[in-house]
Amino acid sequence: MKRSRKFSPATLALAALVALAGCGDTQPKAINYGRDECAECKMTLVNQRYGAELISAKGKVFKFDDLNCLLAFEKKNAAGPAPQAYVVDCNRPNQFLSSDQAILLQHDGLRTPMGSRFAAFASETELETARTQLGGAGKTLRWPDLLRPPSAEKTAACTTCCSAEKKP
Numbered sequence: 001m002k003r004s005r006k007f008s009p010a011t012l013a014l015a016a017l018v019a020l021a022g023c024g025d026t027q028p029k030a031i032n033y034g035r036d037e038c039a040e041c042k043m044t045l046v047n048q049r050y051g052a053e054l055i056s057a058k059g060k061v062f063k064f065d066d067l068n069c070l071l072a073f074e075k076k077n078a079a080g081p082a083p084q085a086y087v088v089d090c091n092r093p094n095q096f097l098s099s100d101q102a103i104l105l106q107h108d109g110l111r112t113p114m115g116s117r118f119a120a121f122a123s124e125t126e127l128e129t130a131r132t133q134l135g136g137a138g139k140t141l142r143w144p145d146l147l148r149p150p151s152a153e154k155t156a157a158c159t160t161c162c163s164a165e166k167k168p
């Protein structure tokens with residue numbers, strides 16, 4: 001009887017999985033509106049002008065209905081390597097802009113699913129057109145403007161809450 005070598009199908013499957021994970025596929029996945037739920041607030045994604053995704057270093061995709069949900073989620077899961085972030089292009093349903101491409105307009109006239117009032121655009125021109133349609137004003141931001149340095153944020157929060165919470 002021939003001795004089988006030690007590579008069982010399970011081992012091979014595992015090796016394949018590891019290899020796949022190692023590929024670092026960080027492409028956004030299309031949002032299935034009406035079916036996918038927000039990883040943060042658990043609401044179903046319905047508005048195709050809005051949405052965002054985080055893709056972890058291991059390639060896990062998290063979908064969000066609004067930018068504030070993504071930011072809240074990221075804040076809670078800040079440990080480990082930074083995930084890739086994508087936002088839905090407001091003018092092109094279900095197309096994504098990477099976080100460094102997207103230009104964001106925050107405007108009171110924007111009715112976003114969770115009230116962040118953020119919309120993402122591919123260019124300044126498109127953003128300005130939208131701003132005009134909304135009657136002007138509003139704020140233009142880039143992705144780094146949304147992410148405050150974690151240390152500064154912690155100290156700000158600590159002045160009010162940590163003394164009560166932390167009892168070593």
Ligand SMILES: [Zn+2]
Binds near residue numbers: 038042043069
């Ligand atoms: Zn949400």
